[in-house]
Amino acid sequence: MSEALRSLAPATQQADARRQAQVLRALSYIGLFTLAFIVLIPFFWMLSTSFKPARGIFVMPPQWIPNPFILDHYFTIWQKTHLARGLVNSTFIALSTTVGEIATSTLAGFAFARMRFPAKGPLFGLLLMTMMIPGIVTLIPTFILFGELDWIDTFNPVILPYLLGTPFALFLSRQFFSGLPRELEDAAKVDGASFFQIYRHVFMPQARPLVATLFVLGYLHRWNDFLAPLIYLRSPEIQTVSVMLARLVDFYVQDWSVLMAGAMIALLPILIIFVVLQRFIIESVAFSGLKG
Amino acid sequence: MIRLRPRLSQASNTRREALWGWLFILPVTAGFFLFVLGPMLASLALSFTKWDLLSPAEWAGTTNWHSIFSVSVVHTPQARDEASGELLFQCGRHRNVPASELADWQQRNDERSGEPFECRPGYPRDREVLPERFGVVSEVSLFGNRWLLGARDHVLWIALFNTVYMLLAVPIGMALALAVAIVLNQQLRGRNLLRAVFYLPNVLPIAATSVIWLWIFNPEFGILNHLLGSIGLPANGRWLSDQGTVKPSLMIMGIWSALGFQMLIYLAALQAVPAQLYEAAVIDGAGLWNRFRFVTWPSLSPTTFFLLVTGMIFGFQSFAQPYIMTRGGPGNASRTVVMEIWKNGFADLEMGYASAQAWLLGVIILLITVANFRLARRWVFYEHEQHV
Numbered sequence: 001m002s003e004a005l006r007s008l009a010p011a012t013q014q015a016d017a018r019r020q021a022q023v024l025r026a027l028s029y030i031g032l033f034t035l036a037f038i039v040l041i042p043f044f045w046m047l048s049t050s051f052k053p054a055r056g057i058f059v060m061p062p063q064w065i066p067n068p069f070i071l072d073h074y075f076t077i078w079q080k081t082h083l084a085r086g087l088v089n090s091t092f093i094a095l096s097t098t099v100g101e102i103a104t105s106t107l108a109g110f111a112f113a114r115m116r117f118p119a120k121g122p123l124f125g126l127l128l129m130t131m132m133i134p135g136i137v138t139l140i141p142t143f144i145l146f147g148e149l150d151w152i153d154t155f156n157p158v159i160l161p162y163l164l165g166t167p168f169a170l171f172l173s174r175q176f177f178s179g180l181p182r183e184l185e186d187a188a189k190v191d192g193a194s195f196f197q198i199y200r201h202v203f204m205p206q207a208r209p210l211v212a213t214l215f216v217l218g219y220l221h222r223w224n225d226f227l228a229p230l231i232y233l234r235s236p237e238i239q240t241v242s243v244m245l246a247r248l249v250d251f252y253v254q255d256w257s258v259l260m261a262g263a264m265i266a267l268l269p270i271l272i273i274f275v276v277l278q279r280f281i282i283e284s285v286a287f288s289g290l291k292g
Numbered sequence: 293m294i295r296l297r298p299r300l301s302q303a304s305n306t307r308r309e310a311l312w313g314w315l316f317i318l319p320v321t322a323g324f325f326l327f328v329l330g331p332m333l334a335s336l337a338l339s340f341t342k343w344d345l346l347s348p349a350e351w352a353g354t355t356n357w358h359s360i361f362s363v364s365v366v367h368t369p370q371a372r373d374e375a376s377g378e379l380l381f382q383c384g385r386h387r388n389v390p391a392s393e394l395a396d397w398q399q400r401n402d403e404r405s406g407e408p409f410e411c412r413p414g415y416p417r418d419r420e421v422l423p424e425r426f427g428v429v430s431e432v433s434l435f436g437n438r439w440l441l442g443a444r445d446h447v448l449w450i451a452l453f454n455t456v457y458m459l460l461a462v463p464i465g466m467a468l469a470l471a472v473a474i475v476l477n478q479q480l481r482g483r484n485l486l487r488a489v490f491y492l493p494n495v496l497p498i499a500a501t502s503v504i505w506l507w508i509f510n511p512e513f514g515i516l517n518h519l520l521g522s523i524g525l526p527a528n529g530r531w532l533s534d535q536g537t538v539k540p541s542l543m544i545m546g547i548w549s550a551l552g553f554q555m556l557i558y559l560a561a562l563q564a565v566p567a568q569l570y571e572a573a574v575i576d577g578a579g580l581w582n583r584f585r586f587v588t589w590p591s592l593s594p595t596t597f598f599l600l601v602t603g604m605i606f607g608f609q610s611f612a613q614p615y616i617m618t619r620g621g622p623g624n625a626s627r628t629v630v631m632e633i634w635k636n637g638f639a640d641l642e643m644g645y646a647s648a649q650a651w652l653l654g655v656i657i658l659l660i661t662v663a664n665f666r667l668a669r670r671w672v673f674y675e676h677e678q679h680v
Binding site: 241 | 305309310311312313314318319320321322324325326327328331332334335340345373386394446457466472475477478480484486487488489490491492493495497498499500501502504506507508510512513515518519522530548552553556557559560594598605609611612615616633634637638641646647651652653654657658663
């Protein structure tokens with residue numbers, strides 16, 4: 001409300017409005033912090049359990065701060081399971097697929113945004129259709145295909161499809177490149193630069209925000225993937241940390257301290273990334289959500 | 293710009309551009325044909341076969357589809373004694389109690405529980421009234437009548453029901469997320485911190501959060517029952533181990549996990565609502581509710597639509613959470629369609645049948661998405677429309 005409008009209202013009414021705003025604000029704080037606390041309880045509970053002796057978890061009422069406070073379960077997990085290996089595998093898969101996805105998707109996005117070639121419109125429409133097709137429909141035949149290629153229990157099935165780009169990254173790239181000014185490539189064209197040079201040396205340096213967004217979103221998404229790694233990665237040496245953790249639930253039945261230590265290890269890398277890049281991740285998600 | 297090049301080279305330039313363009317989109321297009329369109333059509337073809345991967349695939353015609361859609365509704369009235377024509381009741385485990393002896397039975401105690409017998413109308417056994425090899429999907433008993441919904445693949449239909457049931461978490465979560473976003477959309481200290489806290493569950497691996505919630509829901513030693521007890525609420529919930537509460541339990545975790553994402557998208561959209569709209573509403577004397585009703589809600593409708601559609605597409609394909617937390621149990625109470633497809637395809641190696649199920653789910657998702665887009669024309673308001 002503008003100052004001019006506000007001065008029209010009588011003084012008492014202004015004071016009332018101010019008091020009302022203060023009460024509202026106080027209530028907002030109480031509500032939000034209570035909810036935030038509730039949202040975090042599962043993590044406190046996980047942490048607390050993971051540091052308790054095995055018998056301590058059956059003590060009622062539960063202790064929030066473990067006494068004695070022990071690290072044994074983390075050593076157990078680290079030594080008796082392949083969870084450490086799982087972290088390496090997850091990182092490798094997430095990293096390689098994201099880099100590959102960015103390379104192919106930005107290249108195609110550039111072509112769709114800045115170049116002219118026959119059948120461009122229909123082809124883009126076809127590729128966008130992919131976003132509408134639920135992934136589950138293609139699951140069985142791709143499994144059979146990878147089986148024929150003898151790729152079950154290798155990294156190939158969970159990496160290769162992503163290397164050829166994803167419709168989401170393609171869509172976002174095209175949007176981004178369409179928004180850049182025309183002068184950018186005109187100068188390069190006069191200088192006789194090839195299309196690949198224009199993409200590589202003129203457009204990609206401008207695309208840092210796009211690449212960063214695609215990287216963060218792709219990395220988080222791939223790290224959290226579950227169904228495909230569960231189906232394709234059979235031996236513990238190549239499993240992702242998520243699949244391994246799910247298997248541990250059957251091995252450590254009722255051994256909640258060990259399982260919570262496992263959950264902690266499985267989410268720690270993402271937690272660290274999130275804490276460090278919090279603002280950027282949140283802005284990327286909001287940005288891509290609005291475009292989507 | 294001055295064109296110095298001759299016409300001939302203009303044509304060859306166009307061709308060069310087309311070739312490079314196609315080359316640039318080649319990987320993405322190849323990916324589409326190899327991993328999306330190809331498998332999609334293959335899946336449709338497979339749905340007409342019987343194939344266990346070990347022996348050669350057999351053409352099965354419409355057998356798979358026929359099995360899926362073998363569904364029937366059977367109505368049975370209360371059973372009667374064949375000789376006397378008396379209505380029959382069931383008391384405890386005892387079937388075929390004639391109406392004339394009912395009062396007598398109700399006086400007696402059940403040998404199992406030691407409590408007086410509970411008697412209800414008796415009906416023929418399910419397998420006596422359902423077609424051969426059918427199972428019960430659902431049943432309704434009313435005023436001495438019973439309707440049974442049976443199906444050859446009753447587990448699939450139960451799974452579909454469960455999946456749709458749990459989709460209710462999407463609008464519920466969205467309503468909560470919108471409320472949080474509106475409150476958070478003020479000049480508040482610690483706003484960024486709060487935003488990050490709410491978003492955290494969404495970013496962490498679903499496998500890890502599922503294991504944590506498995507422990508939270510533990511009926512004896514889980515924190516949920518303890519916390520409920522400490523604020524005076526009933527603390528004896530069986531949560532994941534009870535057929536009645538398993539779906540709501542998974543939904544609670546689902547809302548916890550999706551809340552931050554929905555809130556974030558709503559918050560971003562709220563910040564894009566033009567301030568003049570609110571100023572105009574205030575001048576018109578609109579209170580908080582009317583400002584929400586006539587400014588905020590219509591401005592956010594594209595966002596609401598986006599969250600609803602993506603949430604439903606995601607929800608229909610729910611797998612990791614029920615797989616890790618319940619394996620579809622107890623009974624089939626939390627089995628989802630994707631779990632069924634996974635079991636048929638990868639545990640039982642029924643590739644043809646699993647493909648048919650996958651196609652069924654794909655078509656359902658597509659139809660619902662299309663329906664959503666149709667309905668959206670009525671209630672979604674896009675900003676550019678106001679200039680038309």
